[in-house]
Amino acid sequence: MNVLEERIIKDGIVKEGNVLKVDSFLNHQMDIQLFDDMAKEWSKRFQGKTINKILTIEASGIGIAAAVARQFNAPVVFAKKSKSINIDGEMYVAEVESFTHKTKNQVIVSKKFLSEDDHVLIVDDFLANGCALQGLISIAGDAGATVEGIGIAIEKGFQVGGQIIRNLGYQLESLAIVDAMDAETGEITFRQ
Amino acid sequence: MNVLEERIIKDGIVKEGNVLKVDSFLNHQMDIQLFDDMAKEWSKRFQGKTINKILTIEASGIGIAAAVARQFNAPVVFAKKSKSINIDGEMYVAEVESFTHKTKNQVIVSKKFLSEDDHVLIVDDFLANGCALQGLISIAGDAGATVEGIGIAIEKGFQVGGQIIRNLGYQLESLAIVDAMDAETGEITFRQ
Numbered sequence: 001m002n003v004l005e006e007r008i009i010k011d012g013i014v015k016e017g018n019v020l021k022v023d024s025f026l027n028h029q030m031d032i033q034l035f036d037d038m039a040k041e042w043s044k045r046f047q048g049k050t051i052n053k054i055l056t057i058e059a060s061g062i063g064i065a066a067a068v069a070r071q072f073n074a075p076v077v078f079a080k081k082s083k084s085i086n087i088d089g090e091m092y093v094a095e096v097e098s099f100t101h102k103t104k105n106q107v108i109v110s111k112k113f114l115s116e117d118d119h120v121l122i123v124d125d126f127l128a129n130g131c132a133l134q135g136l137i138s139i140a141g142d143a144g145a146t147v148e149g150i151g152i153a154i155e156k157g158f159q160v161g162g163q164i165i166r167n168l169g170y171q172l173e174s175l176a177i178v179d180a181m182d183a184e185t186g187e188i189t190f191r192q
Numbered sequence: 193m194n195v196l197e198e199r200i201i202k203d204g205i206v207k208e209g210n211v212l213k214v215d216s217f218l219n220h221q222m223d224i225q226l227f228d229d230m231a232k233e234w235s236k237r238f239q240g241k242t243i244n245k246i247l248t249i250e251a252s253g254i255g256i257a258a259a260v261a262r263q264f265n266a267p268v269v270f271a272k273k274s275k276s277i278n279i280d281g282e283m284y285v286a287e288v289e290s291f292t293h294k295t296k297n298q299v300i301v302s303k304k305f306l307s308e309d310d311h312v313l314i315v316d317d318f319l320a321n322g323c324a325l326q327g328l329i330s331i332a333g334d335a336g337a338t339v340e341g342i343g344i345a346i347e348k349g350f351q352v353g354g355q356i357i358r359n360l361g362y363q364l365e366s367l368a369i370v371d372a373m374d375a376e377t378g379e380i381t382f383r384q
Contacts, residue, residue: 029305030254030268032261059250062222063268066258069224076222076255113221 003037004153004175005190014181014188018156026153027060027125035067038175042121042151043071045173049148051121053077053114055140057107057132061124064153068123077113079136082106092142094135107135109143116144127152127174130161137170154178157191195229196345196367197382206373206380210348218345219252219317227259230367234313234343235263237365241340243313245269245306247332249299249324253316256345260315269305271328274298284334286327299327301335308336319344319366322353329362346370349383 001009013021025031051072056065057079065076082105092114094107114120122136133150140147147170155162155174165172177191193201205213217223243264248257249271257268274297284306286299306312314328325342332339339362347354347366357364369383 023302024304025267028269028272028302030258030261030270032258032268033265035258036262059254059270059272062251062254063258063270066222066224066227066255069222070228073225075217076224077220078222078251078255080220080251110215110220112216 001190002041002175003034004041007031007034008154008176008178008188012188014183014186016183018158018181020154020156020178020181020188022154026064030063032063032067035064036070038064038153039067039071041175042068042123042173046121046149046151046171049121050119051148053118053120053145054123055079055109055114055120055136056123057081057136060126064125065123068121068151072121074121077109079107079109079139082108092139094138094142096131096135096138098129098131105135107132107139109139111143114140114143114145118143118145119148120145121148122150123152125153127155127161127165127172128159130164133161133165137165137168149173151175193382194233194367195226196233199223199226200346200368200370200380204380206375206378208375210350210373211375212346212348212370212373212380214346218256222255224255224259227256228262230256230345231259231263233367234260234315234365238313238341238343238363241313242311243340245310245312245337246315247271247301247306247312247328248315249273249328252318256317257315260313260343264313266313269301271299271301271331274300284331286330286334288323288327288330290321290323297327299324299331301331303335306332306335306337310335310337311340312337313340314342315344317345319347319353319357319364320351322351322356325353325357329357329360341365343367 149171152174180189344366372381
């Protein structure tokens with residue numbers, strides 16, 4: 001088990017409906033030392049790749065991306081979520097529909113901060129169905145940037161998001177892939 | 193001039209209506225090396241204070257708070273913004289009204305992550321009228337936590353927020369206090 005899996009076992013809470021609460025260290029309270037350890041692991045897994053920009057999405061991706069940026073000595077760009085904005089030509093916009101909630105959201109990034117010269121590592125805290133991630137990939141594509149890899153903290157392996165991204169040929173490195181959870185016993189099964 | 197003021201002069205853009213765009217390094221694209229330098233400066237200014245938690249608000253405060261957390265070896269808790277939530281007793285909620293937009297927003301923090309044992313440093317990117325900051329102080333008060341200080345990257349010195357906070361007796365350390373901006377010439381005047 002790696003450091004994130006150990007922490008999930010220690011402090012994660014399984015709730016009904018395949019909900020994994022990790023808000024004590026990952027996405028409400030944030031353990032920056034853990035983030036640094038996670039960033040070092042991604043730095044190993046993406047070794048040899050040229051990465052000049054870390055791309056994430058507000059809000060809970062930002063703290064993790066800040067730690068990763070330090071490893072790669074690169075700036076972070078975080079996409080903003082918006083219900084609907086006036087597109088004034090200065091923004092890349094991806095419209096993404098949530099599988100779960102059937103709501104549509106826009107993911108937006110200023111054109112100033114992403115271009116064909118960029119080699120991007122996308123980072124986020126969770127991957128389930130992957131709607132937000134698909135929006136980020138779409139925006140990188142619009143900018144002509146190269147997605148060198150994708151680093152996810154926790155992937156819900158029993159949902160489709162990860163498989164779709166791997167099928168598309170991306171190097172997806174999820175530090176913890178949860179294949180099953182039991183709300184009654186609290187048991188969490190990680191993929192080997 | 194400190195490192196943030198120098199960067200504002202170099203890359204900040206003054207727009208009509210007293211708008212200062214710093215999205216190339218502070219609140220859309222984030223220069224983590226700059227954040228580390230800013231965090232070191234706050235670490236000096238709050239020397240001797242016992243600080244065990246960094247409190248900020250999504251989204252643009254998170255990256256800065258992550259850098260500050262490393263200096264103080266403390267976790268970050270970021271408050272969430274919400275139009276309205278069902279208060280189930282598990283959350284501290286502050287209702288704040290924007291001076292500018294006259295809209296009401298809720299600022300929320302889980303009760304699990306803030307208590308009377310906490311000595312908090314509040315961190316954010318901007319301080320203008322200070323509504324979000326007032327919400328954070330209110331929540332810290334509800335929790336019985338002690339606000340040891342407040343670190344702001346850019347304070348708009350010509351708006352009321354900073355003065356109110358200093359009048360209330362808090363140690364407010366803004367790294368750049370903008371006293372005037374001229375959209376025509378692009379000139380920015382910092383408080384000495």
